Amino acid sequence: MKRRNDSAIKNLDDEELLALATMASVDEAPALDAQTEAKLMSSFRKSKARVGVSTTAAGTQVVELDHLPAVHRRRTFPIRPWVLAAAATILIAVGWRVSIETRDHAVAASQQADTVVVTRDSAGRLVLRGVSAEVDLVVRGERGDGTRLTIGPFRLAADGRFPEPIAAQVTPGQAVKVMRGSVDGVDGVVVFEGIVPPLAPR
């Protein structure tokens, strides 16, 4: 066997060695079909987007921040953190006050996303407030033992109501996470995370 003098390999930690060992336990690695590749590319595009709430005359909608006008965008620069740190230090040293308007707008939009809540309407039905668009969502709940389960993908009605089959599977006081996604999977954007409200409306 050819000997390698590879410092990167020498420096691998246990987790990295376990990752290699885990991968080494498979005996075949089948090629991906075009459909799977397309789905993964779709997840990549969605992962680049961030969610916020846009309130216009037409109503309030959950939107991807990257679809807002440019002034609202928070850019991700391909710059090493130490370069950013050095630049920030220099700026502070010379007393500059840097106001990054795009970041402020993006943060404000993100903070508005916190206004999305799961509550109940006057009839006691479970609703997602703060989202008016018909969006595909996935609910995940936490069991009493701390493990999680996927309760199901569903399309949120225009009035924010959860479909009955979904509402029937969650219990008051249960910790749930509502994520953007569908039967094809979730894209990682958490729309709401919290506790299912009690049956009586607040």
Added chain:
Amino acid sequence: MRDRSEDRPGATVGTLLDRIAAGDEEAARACIRRYGPLVTAMARRLCPFEVDDAVQDAFVEIWRSAPRFRADSGPEHVFVMTVTRHRLVDRRRAAKRRGPPLVLADSAPDRGAPPEVLVDLSRCRDAIARLDDGPRAAVMLACEGLTHEEIAESTQLPLGTVKSHVRRGLAAVRRALLGEDSES
């Protein structure tokens, strides 16, 4: 025509993840083609009841983690596999049905990834296969995400013995990756 430079063996790996971090779709596509088969194979082993979701989850985690990759800290494929394993192990732990225990395959994959990755995997597999029963079982359980304490409980071995088994197994894997096995 699409530039397939990232698909070639030995391509500048740091560049690929850097470009993914910058939102480059072609880099993401190259990453999917390079590692998709391995990630899928791993998802079939660790999350057999939700393979599609697990693969998607793993890649979303890779997209998110790409900015943390530093080419001078280790090979790209190790980074990708570490991120993937963490995600899949998390899912396996949370799953209602965990699926069968992880066992070592009779042979390592011979396609579905760049040659240098397949070489590393083959060396790892051979190193684990050569271990005694105790260390081999401990390493496979650790691969599943079990803690030392959980492995001790599962195997009814003292905690110290389990730690020793895992340490010895991983040391053998490291030696194999470095090509030192024949000299040890």
